[in-house]
Amino acid sequence: MANDDKKITSDAAFLRTSLMGKSPDNSFSGALSFMRRKYTRDLTGVDVAVTGIPFDQATSNRPGARFGPQAVRAATAQHAWGSVWPWRFDPFKTLAVVDYGDCAFDYGSVEQVPQDIEQHITDIVSQGVSTLVIGGDHYITYPVLKAYFEKYGQMGLVHFDAHRDFEQDIGGRIDHGTMFTLATRDGLIDPKRTVQIGIRTHYTGETGNDIRVMNAAEVNTLSAPEIAQEVRDIIGTGPTYLTFDIDCLDPAYAPGTGTPVPGGLTSYQALAIIRELKGIDFVGMDVVEVAPAYDHGEITANAAAMLGLEILCLKAWAKGARPKS
Ligand SMILES: [Mn+2]
Incomplete structure (x- = not known):
């Protein structure tokens, strides 16, 4: 299958020969890799490996994010054609992206899972390849950050x-509400280079008080360019990781998640902010907490698919992709 082949075929996830370019699969058929990228663990020439971490045993409310990677992959099929609005480029002409498959672990040995996740990501990042992780509950970001820390040292966090x-x-727990307490305690992320966007809950922890929080009310009074400018000012030029919990979106836009909170961002607001972050070359990225059992009409999986795609557009921009003139 040639790059940019217009002929409709199927199962590009297995049959495509080029790492680059769009897929000719019908949106309604074929093997469901992320954006029809090639399923492979060969990272030769690869910029970004998309990988699922189907772990949800750290959820405090509704479990089900273990089915997130499958649902998000399926939802990307309808976006795997052509250039991306409003970017006006196909990110996969610039950025070599593969689907690395999922992290394997024994669901019955929960205490072992963090090490399995860290090793899984280390195997990728140590080869100079970035990851777009699809969760899974948000706890997974902690072992992922540990793997990135080994290569990049302390990071900023958006x-x-x-x-x-x-x-x-309180020590030794695996909880999707404590990861950033642990990540700052371990020095994985720099609180001065961290910003939290869309927050609309109180919290009971004692750390992280020096971190800039743009709560949901504030996000609703600021424009995307204003928010993005402050994000740039906070993170500066050092290595920075991007993590997107889908419950940042209002439940109207993302009902399929474990801990939905009304009063959140619209999908347009979130995407507009992401687009305004162009120029930032995040070292790693994730989209987490899609729980398809609570979804309706794939609203949530579709939003996560689009967020993942546009986050890859940021990476493509950083590598030189520009709109077709
Ligand atoms: Mn959340």
């Missing part, structure tokens, strides 16, 4: 969420 996830840690 964090979209309804929750701060700075709950108090």
Whole structure:
């Protein structure tokens, strides 16, 4: 299958020969890799590996995010054609992206899972390849950040969420509300280079008070360019990780998640902010907490698919992709 082949075929996830270019699959058929990228663990020449981490045993409310990676992959099929609005380019002409498949772990050995996740990401990042992780509940970001820390040292963090996830840690627990308490305690992220966007819950932790929080009310009074400018000012030029909890969106736009909180961002607001972050080359990215059992009409999976795609557009922009003139 040639690059940019217009002929409709099927199962590009297995049959495509080029890492680059769009897929000729019908949106309603074929193997469901992320954006029809090639399923492979060969990272030769690869810029970004998309990988699922189907772990949801750290949820405090409704479980089900273990089915997130499958649902988001399926939802990307309808977006795997042509250039992306409003970017006016096909990010996959610039950026070599593969679907690395999912992280394997024993669901019955929960205490082992964080190490399995960290090793899974280390295997990718140590080869100079970035990841777009599809969750899974948000706890997974903690072992992912550990793997990135080994390569990049302390990072900035751009964090979209309804929750701060700075709950108090009493030691040894695996909880999707304490990851950033642990990540700052371990020095994985720099609180001065961290910003949390869309927050609309109180929290009980004792750390993280020096972090800039743009709560949901504030996001609703600011424009996307204003928000993006402050994000740039906070993170500066050092290595920075992007994490997007789908519950940052209002439940009207993302009902399929474990801990929905009304009063959140519209999908347009979130995407507009993401687009305004162009020029930032995030070292790694994730979209987490899609729980398809609570979804309706794939609203949530579709939003996560689009967010993942546009986050990859940021990476493509950083590598030189520009609109067709
Ligand atoms: Mn959340």
